[in-house]
Amino acid sequence: MPRVVKTERLAPNTFLMVVDSADVARKCQPGQFVMVMPDENGERIPLNIADWDRERGQVSVVFLSLGTTTRKLSRLKAGAELPVFAGPLGKPVEIARFGTVLLVGGCYGPGALLPIASAMKKAGNRVVVLTEAKAPNLLYWQEELGRACDRLLRLTGRRGAGREDEREPFMGAEVAGIVKEEKVDRVMVIGCTHLMASVAEATGPLGVKTTVMLNPIMLDGTGMCGACRVSVAGRTCFACVDGPEFDGHKVDWDELHLRRKAYLDHELESLCRWEKKNYP
């Protein structure tokens, strides 16, 4: 079984985990993901591949510690065996010489963006990275991202108060500003659904192609169950095999929001139970 090499806290709620997985390290490309299960009773969840060392046969993932599974992962020590660490899955992101690309990341997004930024830069693009967080202490990998791009921007601060499904004017205005200033040819957003939807909404009127890394619930990750189905341009696609990168202007965001929240009650029950057990 693949073994954990180390787990490290990058920010109060964000972790890095390095795993011995020569098979995945050998093959993975920017934008791909792995399915991970922390223990024999665990769930299978998808995590973006954030970094890799092909010689040492190691793969890194960056994740938000939120529910039971990511909490369990964040507490794994060196040597822990993972019943599942399978991949690389999904189609790699489209890397080409677009001109100037803007990569926007929030939550686990900056982690996923690191290899994409490097690849985009190598392909001859001017790469601008915008990392977003609620507060400055939640930012991470600023140095690493800075080295991988031409211009690193930070956006922190409180979002507009109100309902979770309100579009975010603050972030949208920022992105629109950068797109105009840098004459951006291509935007890519990775992070929570809300972030991706807001940025796509802001870039729509600007006519700049925007791709997003969709994050529906997944079960197997190889296209055999349809749990991760999303509607893009009116068609149902499986995010695990047709994506996870999709055209952000064609996504049915409302449907994705609702499908992602389908198990909220279960998630809360599971987390409460886990917390009672681990913090008696």
Add this chain to the structure above:
Amino acid sequence: MSDKSKLSPETESRLKASFNLEWRKELRARIPVKERLEIGRREMPARGHERVRDFLEVNQGLSVEEAVLEAKRCLDCGRPSCVSGCPVGIDIPGFIKLIEAGEFAASARKLRETNSLPAVCGRVCPQETQCEQVCNVAKTTGVPVAIGNLERFAADLAMRSGTFASLERTAAPTGKKAAVVGAGPAGLTVAGELAKLGHSVTVFEALHQPGGVLVYGIPEFRLPNRILWAECGLLERLGVEFRMNFIVGKTATIEDLRADGYEAFFIGTGAGLPNFMNIPGENLAGIYSANEYLTRVNLLRACEFPVADTPVFRGKRTAVVGGGNVALDSVRTARRLGAEKAMIIYRRSRVEMPARAEEVRHAEEEGVEFHFLTVPIRYIGDSRGRVAAVECQRMELGEPDASGRRKPVPVPGSEFTLEVDVVVVAIGQSPNPLIPQTTSGLKVGRWGNIEVDPETMATSLPGVFAGGDIVRGGATVILAMGDGRRAAAAMDRYLCEKR
């Protein structure tokens, strides 16, 4: 659908040879035919109504006495039609007469000569459309010999007694490496056959546990997973290497594996692509493909949530769309998850249902509701985006379609609504596209099925063979296993010819 095999001259003479053995003649003479025909078919003991509260196996297996008595019903015909009813030509009278003679281990060994997974097939084969359909006893008395139940008896007893603690390699190591893609029935069969012949076999499996549809699809109450673990244990002792969490086509391609020294390949990746109806509302939360629903419960143990972390919706009113074994497995699972109303919605009538007769009967006993000649036309959701109802249409049967079954035709004005909180779409599975999409030169048919030579199971790529659902679309375990046997024989010839 079943492939009734024509008996080859070799099979005919093999059957005749064992038919003419002294002990067989003597056994036949012991009880007159008339007496044998008077023995009623022994009932398979099944758990009572409490079984809907758990996932434990429903059928309990024949006792030794009952099995021997059932075995006596078999007339040991001079012309055993049952054998031609079996897709792989098992010597049915051969194994049954060994049970009558009390030679249970020998009976299991006889089964294993042709069937690599007898404990599985005894449970899941649709005997009523295969061997038992053409049984000569059925022609006389109307009730066939319980061939499936006897196969299960012999296989289970052998497993408990450790008869197969060590399968035998029949050949010295050849030093040749073979890659099997997919640890389902086809792949496991190929692995066993090639390992016995001395080849070095690695089975690559995308999931974290082997067994394929036998483990993620068929529920515990029909086929306990421990049977698969036992079979895989036997294979490991034969020297087969299992590499889990390895998705051929992603983790490595066939070409990558060739570079690693594998010389022959078997693709047994199955029909792991769920079919949806593409009707409005199908992406509402609470609507599952049967693959997802069953995988959550059977593989990820969502029935044990929150002890297991994977959840599944425990609908109170669960509707399953479809009429095959997968649909029946799903609806019986829904009952066990607490559905007060567990419903089948099927577009044809009961007689056209392709599901195994015993599954339908068990489902009826378990309180499943059947809505025949009905088709969903759209799903209605609540404010949370969760399915709340399904609008259906009644159908009537018109002219037969390509499959020979009468085509369902909508009845105008017959729309009605059913309240549901969970829906499982079990209308069929298609071949998983991953290998065809990542292996250049692999010839694939219209429905995504890999095209093969029917005798050798060879694909368009040299050294690459395929079998099971990836070739046939959703079919049966015994057909997958038969494909595996043919492929292994051809792969062995291919490997030996490569010097």
